[in-house]
Amino acid sequence: MGQExxxxxxxFEGIVVAGYADHGGYINCTGPSIKYTFAPKSSILFGFMPSLKLRxxxxxxxxxxxSLITPTxxxxxxxxxxxxxxxxxxxYNAKTSTSDGKWKLGIGMGYKF
Structure with missing residues (x-):
């Protein structure tokens, strides 16, 4: 039987990810999101990611x-x-006295439990 x-x-999807962003690392889990399932055990999520940035x-x-560890x-x-x-x-990195506020992209790999 195929999945529609x-x-x-x-x-929450039970996904933990580690990756690189903004000259440092991050660890996160997927939070509230919109999930599109296109095949059995395969999906794409767009949503929020509660994270710990390590920089x-x-x-x-x-x-x-x-601080070395920053929640974001x-x-x-x-x-x-x-x-x-x-x-x-x-x-998003907030505006400071020395830099403008900017969005920083990253990439990561993880595991779904």
Missing amino acids: KAVKGSL EDKVDAGKPKN LGLGLTAVFRHMAIQLPAF
Whole structure:
């Protein structure tokens, strides 16, 4: 029996991803999203990604720097094929006194439990 193509909302999919974005790493899980299932055990999700960004600032001595681990919320696509996940997230870096606010793209791979 074939599975019908379907679009539905999802709160949590059990996907954990590690990847690279904005000169550092990140670890996240998929959060609320819109899920399109196109084949058995294969789907594409567009939604939010609660994340921990891992990045060490390179600053001059005596100047303040950010924490190594920063919680953030990403937005993007996650493709799932059986238990393998590939993710294209975007994270927003807020405006500071030295840089403008910008969206930073990333890429990651993960596992669906």
